[in-house]
Amino acid sequence: MTHVGEEVSLVGWVQNSNDLGGMNFVNVRDRYGLTQLAFNMESNPDLCEQSRKLGREFVIQAKGKVAERSSKNKKNPTGEVEIIVSELTILKEAKLPPFTIEDETDGGDELRMQYRFLDLRRNPLKNNLILRHKMGLETRKFLSDQEFLEIETPYLIKSTPEGARDFVVPSRMNPGEFYALPQSPQTFKQLLMVSGYDRYFQIVKCFRDEDLRADRQPEFTQIDCEMAFVEQEDIIMTFEGLIKHLFKSLKGKEFAEQFPRMDYAECMERYGSDKPDIRFDMQFKNLNTLAQNKGFSIFDSAEVVLGIVAPGAATYSRKQLDALTDWVRRPQIGAQGLVYVKCNEDGSFKSSVDKFYSQEDLKAWADFAGANAGDLILVLSGGLDKTRKQMNELRLHMGTELGLRDPKVFKPLWVMDFPLLEFDEESGRYHAMHHPFTSPKKEDFELLNTEPGKVRANAYDLAINGVEVGGGSIRIHDSAIQSRMFDLLGFTKEEAQAQFGFLMNAFEYGAPPHGGLAFGFDRLCSLFGGQESIRDFIAFPKNNSGRDVMIDAPSPIDITQLTELSLNVDVKES
Numbered sequence: 001m002t003h004v005g006e007e008v009s010l011v012g013w014v015q016n017s018n019d020l021g022g023m024n025f026v027n028v029r030d031r032y033g034l035t036q037l038a039f040n041m042e043s044n045p046d047l048c049e050q051s052r053k054l055g056r057e058f059v060i061q062a063k064g065k066v067a068e069r070s071s072k073n074k075k076n077p078t079g080e081v082e083i084i085v086s087e088l089t090i091l092k093e094a095k096l097p098p099f100t101i102e103d104e105t106d107g108g109d110e111l112r113m114q115y116r117f118l119d120l121r122r123n124p125l126k127n128n129l130i131l132r133h134k135m136g137l138e139t140r141k142f143l144s145d146q147e148f149l150e151i152e153t154p155y156l157i158k159s160t161p162e163g164a165r166d167f168v169v170p171s172r173m174n175p176g177e178f179y180a181l182p183q184s185p186q187t188f189k190q191l192l193m194v195s196g197y198d199r200y201f202q203i204v205k206c207f208r209d210e211d212l213r214a215d216r217q218p219e220f221t222q223i224d225c226e227m228a229f230v231e232q233e234d235i236i237m238t239f240e241g242l243i244k245h246l247f248k249s250l251k252g253k254e255f256a257e258q259f260p261r262m263d264y265a266e267c268m269e270r271y272g273s274d275k276p277d278i279r280f281d282m283q284f285k286n287l288n289t290l291a292q293n294k295g296f297s298i299f300d301s302a303e304v305v306l307g308i309v310a311p312g313a314a315t316y317s318r319k320q321l322d323a324l325t326d327w328v329r330r331p332q333i334g335a336q337g338l339v340y341v342k343c344n345e346d347g348s349f350k351s352s353v354d355k356f357y358s359q360e361d362l363k364a365w366a367d368f369a370g371a372n373a374g375d376l377i378l379v380l381s382g383g384l385d386k387t388r389k390q391m392n393e394l395r396l397h398m399g400t401e402l403g404l405r406d407p408k409v410f411k412p413l414w415v416m417d418f419p420l421l422e423f424d425e426e427s428g429r430y431h432a433m434h435h436p437f438t439s440p441k442k443e444d445f446e447l448l449n450t451e452p453g454k455v456r457a458n459a460y461d462l463a464i465n466g467v468e469v470g471g472g473s474i475r476i477h478d479s480a481i482q483s484r485m486f487d488l489l490g491f492t493k494e495e496a497q498a499q500f501g502f503l504m505n506a507f508e509y510g511a512p513p514h515g516g517l518a519f520g521f522d523r524l525c526s527l528f529g530g531q532e533s534i535r536d537f538i539a540f541p542k543n544n545s546g547r548d549v550m551i552d553a554p555s556p557i558d559i560t561q562l563t564e565l566s567l568n569v570d571v572k573e574s
Contacts, residue, residue: 003066003081004066004067004068004081005065005066005067006065006066007063007064007065008063008064008065008066008083009061009062009063010028010030010035010037010061010062010063010083011030011059011060011061011062011091012028012029012030012035012059012060013028013029013030013057013058013059013060013094013101013121014026014027014028014029014054014055014056014057014058014060015027015028015029015034015056015101016056017051017052017054019052021041022040022041022042023038023039023040023041023048024038024039024041024048024051024052025037025038025039025082026039026051026054028060028062029101029121031126033076033077033078034076034078035078035081035082035083036069036073036078036079036081036082036083037051037062037064037082037083037085038067038082038083038084038085039051039085040084044085044086047085047086047087047088050088051085051088054090055093055094055096056094056096056097056101057094057095057096057097057101057118058090058092058093058094059090059091059092059094060088060089060090060091061088061089061091062083062085062087062088062089063085063086063087063088064083064084064085064086064087065083065084065086066081066082066083066084067081067082067083067084068080068081069081069082097115097118098111098115098118099111099112099115099118101118101121101122102122103122103123103124105119105122107119109543110543110549113541113543113549113550114549114550115550116539116540116550117550120539124536125536127529128525128529128531128536128537129537129539131250131525131528131529131537132521132525132537134249134250135246135250135521135524135525135528136203136521138245138246138249138250139201139203139223139242139246139521140203142241142242142245142246143199143201143225143242146199146238146241147199148199148200148201148225149197149199149200149201150200150201150202150203151192151197151200151202152202152204153182153185153188153189153192153202153204154182154188155181155182155205156169156179156180156181157179157180157181157182157188158179158180158499159178159179159180160180160499160500164183164208164209164210165208165209165210166180166181166183166207166209167180167181167207167208167209167218168180168181169181170565170566170567171565172564172565172566175565175566176566181207182206182207183206183207183208184204184206184222184224184518185202185204185206185224186435186437187437187500187502187503189202189224189225189226189516190226190437190475190503190506190511190514191502191503191506192226193226193227193228193475193511193512193514194506194507194509194510194511194512196228197228198227198228198229198512199226199227199228200225200226200227200516201223201224201225201226202222202223202224202225203221203222203223203224203521204221204222204224205219205220205221206219206220206221206222207219207220208220209546212542212543212544212545212546215523215526215532215533215534216534217522217534217535217538217541217542218542218546219542220520220521220522220534221520221521221522222518222519222520222521223242223470223518223519223521223524224516224518225239225472225516225517225518226514226515226516227514227515227516228512228513228514229512229513229514230513230514230515231474231513231515232458232460232474232515235460235472235474235515235516235517236414236460239462239470239472239517239519240258240259240414240462242519243259243412243462243464243469243519246524246528247410250528251410251528253410255412259412259413259414259462260278260412260413260414261413261414261415261416262276262413262414262415262416263415263416263417264415264416264417264418264419265417267415268388269284270283270284271283271284271392271395272284272306272387272388272389272390272391272392272395273392273466274415274418274461274463274468275415275461275463275466275467275468276392276413276463276466277396277399277405277411277463277465277466278411278413279399279404279405279406279409279411279465279466280399280402280404280405281309281311282308282309282310282311282395282398282399282404283308284306284307284308284388284391284395285306285307285308285309285368285369285370286304286305286306287305287306287307287365287368287369287379288304288305290361290364290365290368291305291357291365291379291381292305294356294357294361295356296353296356296357298336298337298381299381302381302382302383302387303382303383303384303387304381304382304383304384304387304388305379305380305381306379306380306381306387306388306391307365307369307377307378307379308369308377308378308391308394308395308398309369309370309371309375309376309377310375310376310377310378310398310402311372311374311375311402312374312375312402313375313376313398313402314342314343314344314345314373314374314375314376315374316340316342316376321338321340321352324338324340324378324394325337325338327394327397328380328390328393328394332393333390333393333394334386334390335380335382335387335390335394336382338352338378338379338380338394339351339352339353339378339379339380339381340352340376340377340378340379341362341365341366341371341376341377341379342376343366343371343372343373343374343375343376343377344373345373345374346373347373349362349363349366365377378394378398380394396466405465405466407465407530408530409465410464410465410527411464411465412462412463412464413462413463413464414460414461414462415460415461415462415463416459416460417441417456417457417459418433418434418456418457418459418461419433419453419455419456419457420432420433420438420440420444420452420455420456420457420459421433421452421453421455421488421489423453427490429489429490430452430453430488430489430490431489432485432489433457433459434457434459434471434473436482436485436486436489436500437473437475437476437482437485437503438457438458438459438473438474438475438476439457439458439473439474439475439476439477439481439515440455440456440457440458440481441455441456441457441458442458444456445481448481448484448485448488449484452488457473458473458474458515459471459472459473459474460472460473460517462517462519464527465527467523467527468520468523469519469520469523469524469527470517470518470519470520470524471517471518472515472516472517472518473515473516474513474514474515475514475515475516477507477511477512477513477514478507478511479504479507479508482503482504482507483496483504486500520534522534522537522538525537
């Protein structure tokens with residue numbers, strides 16, 4: 001309203017129009033919102049007729065006077081005013097877009113990705129990118145105030161065998177040799193600690209050539225950080241401070257208390273996940289003592305019988321319970337079946353295993369699990385690790401069905417003391433659970449030589465609402481321990497030197513104790529934006545096949561380029 005009476009010039013895209021005969025109203029969209037243009041048949045018939053020829057997404061320039069609207073739109077920030085147009089210029093006509101450029105569009109995912117430049121005109125995506133910009137700005141502000149230096153590291157590096165597959169880049173100047181794109185700046189940030197830059201960060205692009213899901217991309221962004229002369233507690237408190245700052249500045253939410261912490265082993269026992277969603281309870285209850293040796297062979301032969309209590313779900317019908325059973329039997333979950341116990345309001349129990357368990361037995365289950373009248377107990381059984389994974393999926397599914405996973409509620413959790421190593425039966429050797437540079441807990445050093453599978457890592461992850469948003473560790477800075485780690489991972493001395501000799505050599509020149517952490521920047525954006533997929537917080541993402549369908553990449557390259565790179569490519573005929 002402060003601009004009423006002013007002469008202005010506005011440029012943008014035509015959103016839509018509303019022809020009322022004597023008047024024509026055109027909504028023009030730019031990055032800042034929608035503005036209504038008014039054309040009057042009586043005062044300027046030629047201009048009004050010209051406005052009627054405007055199509056959706058035409059790029060126009062309109063000049064005129066700002067006036068108060070007689071019919072105001074309170075939902076639009078500019079909905080109290082309009083521009084009485086005196087001059088109209090069509091800067092560029094446009095084809096009819098393949099889907100509507102509206103908040104709620106009729107375009108499918110693949111179509112919108114093909115025309116991503118149009119999809120980005122929609123408010124939801126625009127707001128997502130604004131959130132991403134603000135998150136980057138606030139991250140840099142906080143870390144700079146904490147005396148961190150933002151230092152860039154190379155994108156063309158050496159390929160290493162650990163972790164996901166590398167994207168590789170052939171070198172024209174060194175025929176037959178290849179660079180790799182970094183999965184993270186891990187070794188470089190450690191080298192920066194050796195170089196004396198004790199507080200480093202970088203909002204950096206990383207690359208992994210792995211099979212994709214909706215929440216993964218082949219190229220993604222990390223808030224990558226490292227600190228020297230610190231212990232685990234220093235790192236946790238520093239970056240808990242960053243997350244609190246982001247919540248306060250971007251969401252207006254303050255956390256007065258420290259984030260809760262839980263050991264990895266306890267997380268797996270209570271939730272079957274190393275990134276549990278603690279917005280709701282539904283913790284696992286081990287029913288072995290109560291459920292086994294009662295003649296029900298499925299439970300009797302199981303390594304573990306686990307139950308969860310779904311609050312207020314005793315009202316589930318037989319059809320709903322059958323649907324739950326079908327859900328856990330899906331190949332993605334892999335359970336053989338599902339046992340349920342309804343805790344009826346009259347104190348009785350109705351179960352799918354009534355044949356084997358008395359009312360007294362089922363009451364003992366309910367008492368042990370903390371189930372009340374009106375609750376539903378759901379039970380799975382089998383091998384320990386497999387059943388925990390299945391029950392974790394069922395727990396999250398029930399949390400969603402019962403409305404317990406409110407996207408406006410945020411529950412962070414530090415997960416601590418991960419296993420350092422995990423044994424792979426197929427390859428017959430240990431693999432690093434995080435990466436080869438993670439330090440063991442000091443009190444577990446001796447176990448490296450006797451029981452390496454029991455060694456705990458000096459590592460920590462931050463989970464929020466069941467999403468791992470970041471993780472890190474104290475690093476190995478002692479060459480002897482790093483050498484032992486490579487031995488456990490199956491590297492020969494020659495292989496370790498060839499792959500990581502530059503880092504091992506650097507440690508010989510005075511490596512400080514150091515550690516760090518990396519946050520998934522895209523994941524933080526999607527979490528703050530209340531969405532599950534990271535795609536809509538990336539300007540130009542890839543699809544599940546790793547393709548950019550907008551620019552049609554990857555694509556074949558010219559034979560001349562292949563020759564220059566000393567490459568021969570076998571092209572399979574389709």
